Amino acid sequence: MALAHPVAVSKHRQPLPLRVGTRASPLALWQTRDFLDRVTHFCPVLRDAKAFEEHAISTSGDQIQDRKLADIGGKGLFAKEIHEALLDGRVDFAVHSLKDLETEMPPGIVLACTLKREDARDCLLPGPALPACDPADPLAALPPGAVIGTSSVRRQSQLLHLRPDLRLVMFRGNVATRMRKLAEGEAAATLLALAGLRRLGLEPAGSVALDPELMVPAAGQGIVGVTVRADNTELHELLAAIEDPEARAVSAAERALLAALDGSCRTPIGGHARLLPDGRLRLTGLVARTDGSFLLKRSEEASAKDAVRLGAELGSALRRDSPADLFA
Numbered sequence: 001m002a003l004a005h006p007v008a009v010s011k012h013r014q015p016l017p018l019r020v021g022t023r024a025s026p027l028a029l030w031q032t033r034d035f036l037d038r039v040t041h042f043c044p045v046l047r048d049a050k051a052f053e054e055h056a057i058s059t060s061g062d063q064i065q066d067r068k069l070a071d072i073g074g075k076g077l078f079a080k081e082i083h084e085a086l087l088d089g090r091v092d093f094a095v096h097s098l099k100d101l102e103t104e105m106p107p108g109i110v111l112a113c114t115l116k117r118e119d120a121r122d123c124l125l126p127g128p129a130l131p132a133c134d135p136a137d138p139l140a141a142l143p144p145g146a147v148i149g150t151s152s153v154r155r156q157s158q159l160l161h162l163r164p165d166l167r168l169v170m171f172r173g174n175v176a177t178r179m180r181k182l183a184e185g186e187a188a189a190t191l192l193a194l195a196g197l198r199r200l201g202l203e204p205a206g207s208v209a210l211d212p213e214l215m216v217p218a219a220g221q222g223i224v225g226v227t228v229r230a231d232n233t234e235l236h237e238l239l240a241a242i243e244d245p246e247a248r249a250v251s252a253a254e255r256a257l258l259a260a261l262d263g264s265c266r267t268p269i270g271g272h273a274r275l276l277p278d279g280r281l282r283l284t285g286l287v288a289r290t291d292g293s294f295l296l297k298r299s300e301e302a303s304a305k306d307a308v309r310l311g312a313e314l315g316s317a318l319r320r321d322s323p324a325d326l327f328a
């Protein structure tokens, strides 16, 4: 199998170098290089410095730093310009954090591959003024009324539901920017995806991963997805070789849940699936109000081959049982 794909690539005259689109943030570049490492591991014939060309693309989500993403159009913002580059033929494929990728691809683009998941959990990072968190009761480190920096409505709603005394301030920017704000005391603590911290080697002492049942992660968190043009079958084949079937199953369930909920991008939504030891899939979904005054969390199981149906059904059920204005 390792050799079949590079042959297919050369036989079909896919011109080299293959151009890979990515955001320019340190995390995006790390993920892109990790992806290329995986490709060349399976296809040693591509292990040539000139086989790939990285194209860093600045997206609307990167350019607009002063407002909540929810207020400026949400998800697709980190991918729009990258989709355009794919469709225009400026790049051949693109690497995304799956959680920043909308559930429905634009016509002509397919999500061809999902890579092995890094830890999906969110992580609580106490700032310099707080004690280290106790893994058994992480929120106990936060004094009454503590200011928490996050601009994720999903994290905010779950925190406030548990601790209505907390105060939230907006934190945006890439991982390093948010950690600098924390170090400078703009908030007492912040929450970040553990995956990003690990990949960047920034997992600070005193931080603690939150149980995904306590703080339900975003659909696709910790998973990298690769998109290509729908008609580029050679690259589909190449990418199929490095697909992680478990990441495909869990992300299919999580993304089907998200699609069925179809919240406005202001609706706090969480989705987290895992494979059980018996091979079945367990999916937890969450819908909440941003202020934490309403929170609905439910889990269901199904066979892994029914991942999409599991997500769609749980999403519909959560939607049915939530106040209608959350989906207005």
Ligand SMILES: NCc1[nH]cc(CCC(=O)O)c1CC(=O)O
Pocket: 097, 098, 099, 100, 175, 191, 192, 193, 194, 195, 196, 220, 221, 222, 223, 224
């Ligand atoms: N929304 C930004 C974003 N997109 C992906 C990650 C981290 C990596 C991942 O979840 O795959 C982050 C940072 C964060 O939420 O802390």
